[in-house]
Amino acid sequence: MREPTFTDQVSAWSELAGATFSFLVLLIAFATWRTAREALRASRDANIQTKRDSIEQTRPYVYAEVVPSLAGSPNWDVRVANVGKSAALDLRLDFSDWPEPPDDVAQSVRTLFTTRRTLAPGSSIRAMWRLESGPDSRFEDGSVEAGLGKSGTITLAYRSSDPEAPTYSDHFQVMIDDSGLWPIPEAGPSGSRLSGEKLAFYRLGQSIARAIGEQRR
Template sequence: MREPTFTDQVSAWSELTGTVFSFLVLLIALATWRTARQALRASRDANIQTKRDSIEQTRPYVYAEVVPSLAGSPNWDVRVVNVGKSAALDLRLDYSDWPERPDDIAQSVRTFFTTARTLAPGSSIRAMWRLESGPDSQFDDGTVAAGLGKNGRITVAYRSSDLEAPHYSDDFHVMVEDSGLWPIPEAGPSGHRLSGDKLAFYRLGQSIARAIGEQRR
């Protein structure tokens, strides 16, 4: 076997250098590809989060609550409000504890709940929920309450015009007796020293003051 010549040595070193260089280029390419993939994934995740944030910021958001009635104590109204930034489309509601034999008030609420409607942003709908006869009294039919219950669950379902998140559904509990003492707008002094037209005008002012106070709930 002959001794390698200088040319053979140079050729061998060149091949080794080429192999090492190719290997380094491969490593650099692999690292670049991994970096690019991570950057692409981060960019995609950022775009998804941005889209989600945009949806959350512009979506409709409807809630329902049972509050003291504009008709005065001890009656109750149901209030449905859209506090979102866009219209709630095909809005429908349901109640968990419908009575077997609904009276006029319960039937009117059921019609209200099952009729699809559009609720614009910042707007609300209010309807009578429950009437109570008050202490030591009753209605003509002998009952002391009409309408729906003091407990239960109201389900709100609607859709958005945004195709990325078209449908929403939320549950809200009716907790008339589990929400502490409900504040009622002050009507002012009784006006017992007044009479005639002055007393009638004073009571009209009391009614207006109470109504304004209730509307701010």
């Protein structure tokens, strides 16, 4: 067997150095690729989160509440408002306890709820929800109340104009008897000592004050 010469040793060391260099280059390339992949993934996740944040910040937000009526106590109105930053499209509502058969007030609310509409940001819809007759009077059909009940759940569904935004759905409780004593925006004496035109003008002023106060509620 021939003894390895100096040239052979140099050649072997060169091949080993070349293989080691190639392996190091491969490791560096793999590390660079992995770093680039992680950076790309982080950038993509950041873009997705930014888009989600933008959707949340500019989304419509519609709520429903039953409040004392502009027609005066002890009547009630339903108010549907969009306090979001964009229009609510295809808005439709439902109620958990529709009376059967519905009277005129209940039917008007059902028509309002089932008619799809667009609600612009900062706008609202208000309609009669419940009417109650006075202690010494009744409605023409002999009943003492009309419209919808004092409890139940109002469901809303709507969407945004952004095609990537989800369809929103929310539930709001009607709890007239469980909401404490409602303050009514009306002040001053009762006017019990007034009569005739003075009483009529006094009640007109009360109605105006109540309406202004309710609009600010």
